[in-house]
Ligand SMILES: CC(C)[C@H](C(=O)O)[C@@H](O)C(=O)O
């Protein structure tokens with residue numbers, strides 16, 4: 001069975017880490033006899049925008065819909081195209097049109113990586129953030145009134161649907177069932193955001209009834225961010241709305257010292273549309289073009305993609321290869337952001353060899 | 356000149372730390388010859404709600420409006436009254452009706468307090484979070500449709516006005532001018548929240564033109580929370596919307612290890628209405644009634660109140676007294692949350708004596 005993968009490198013360091021992501025994927029494919037067919041697309045980048053006046057061609061949906069997965073680098077280059085145009089014109093389109101309603105991000109303290117939190121060791125921090133990925137605070141409903149005057153008012157609607165909330169909760173509860181601690185934490189703000197967030201809480205309480213084996217707690221987002229720093233060991237599966245999930249899935253990796261290497265999956269669990277796999281980091285214009293970006297986020301995202309396609313062992317092997325190379329701590333291999341003197345290529349090659 | 360202070364202890368540990376807040380205030384008043392007249396109110400607590408069916412009497416506004424300041428403990432007790440009712444019925448009313456459009460919170464690593472961040476010492480972290488405190492994501496506009504059915508949809512409107520945004524920015528820029536580093540960081544999310552947040556950015560850029568002496572930068576809220584953990588030394592004055600400010604002003608104190616002792620001010624800068632001073636911590640039902648709550652947040656809030664009333668030296672003396680008692684590190688005096696064996700009273704008394 002051939003798995004067709006659409007490759008979109010995007011902008012900045014996206015184009016530099018992607019070759020290493022592919023190298024690792026191909027190594028895993030070879031070792032585990034997985035048949036991958038990669039097709040590269042130029043669209044979904046700011047350079048494409050500058051040439052065509054849009055981030056994606058009109059028929060992008062038809063071009064991509066029959067792929068088994070999308071492997072994405074990073075998008076955005078504010079000096080070329082404002083972020084809200086480049087992002088809404090590409091990544092956020094994929095998430096919505098392909099109904100990738102789950103954004104899944106592991107937060108795991110890896111060997112050889114120093115956590116910014118005092119006294120935390122590998123094993124201490126190991127949880128998932130499950131983020132609603134299509135609705136909520138990221139809405140396109142709203143507008144401006146009294147434009148350009150003193151009385152100017154700007155409105156934006158947060159939209160939560162029962163369908164949208166329930167399906168992400170269900171995914172998160174199911175994930176919690178596969179974990180040893182069987183614990184789910186809900187991110188809320190029902191004490192301040194008085195309509196949507198009490199609704200979120202209601203749905204969590206309702207869903208919890210169907211999962212008596214899962215220990216459920218909830219925190220308001222303000223104190224929850226504090227607890228990520230103070231008690232990262234409390235968490236197992238954390239579920240949040242689009243915005244809260246976005247925040248927690250940057251903060252979580254930051255607490256594990258892995259903001260530059262964390263992976264993410266944008267999943268359509270039913271498989272009706274392709275899912276998308278991308279590193280958490282952005283396009284990093286400041287270091288782009290130097291060949292020094294850390295490719296681990298891209299490689300780890302590739303592992304999540306193989307897992308999604310059903311190749312658990314291959315995925316585990318890729319993650320293990322990352323851990324081994326990190327544990328080894330060879331200065332000539334590691335990139336600068338994690339204390340080495342190597343570059344994108346040296347680290348990518350070392351991991352691919354290990355696989 | 357007599358300064359009339361309305362005292363509302365609220366719920367849980369609010370009622371325990373308030374006497375220590377008052378003790379310290381009275382010590383400072385005595386030493387610096389400040390004429391304070393305190394009046395205690397029972398309303399604004401969940402017990403009041405249980406008796407009266409509302410958090411505040413109908414004429415609360417008239418009862419309180421001519422005070423020079425409100426000194427608040429903590430409100431909320433979810434087992435008695437749901438948070439969105441107790442909070443919207445009290446604290447959030449004060450903030451709105453008294454147009455306390457600034458929420459100001461210092462994030463300062465204090466001597467003797469261990470930061471959860473590795474290798475950070477007092478002096479390394481010292482910034483302010485300035486939060487818009489009346490509009491934005493905390494709106495009461497919205498509702499539910501198709502209630503109780505599969506198609507259920509819940510809407511809540513974020514509302515930003517030019518008046519609302521500009522005045523908080525102005526306050527933050529002015530504050531930055533008083534600081535040695537003259538730096539302002541704006542919290543945004545204009546890459547994802549595509550209407551209100553680009554507007555926020557626009558207003559920041561506009562306001563910045565009037566403050567050429569201030570170095571301005573901005574981060575999306577997701578990476579900003581990460582940077583609080585990774586680079587807390589980058590920040591001087593951080594300004595955010597109601598929700599973003601709320602998150603950052605819990606996360607900031609968490610990074611300084613002071614979530615239980617941080618103060619906050621809800622300010623109406625024009626002095627048209629009384630401002631309100633309260634600790635960042637909540638009513639903490641879990642430890643209420645034991646006399647072990649840390650009173651520093653309440654005392655430090657009292658210092659912010661004196662500063663607001665024009666007594667800078669008295670305020671500085673109160674903060675210095677807190678720092679001295681913390682530096683001294685007497686186990687018999689400090690509360691358990693900061694590693695001692697003392698209680699609310701011992702710590703409160705020690706600080707008052709020092710003042
Ligand atoms: C209790 C809650 C409504 C409140 C808020 O979100 O404003 C609190 O978190 C705060 O920061 O003062």
Ligand SMILES: CC(C)[C@H](C(=O)O)[C@@H](O)C(=O)O
Pocket residue numbers: 087246546547577
């Ligand atoms: C780039 C931005 C729109 C995006 C988001 O907020 O979803 C990013 O932060 C992410 O988490 O993938």
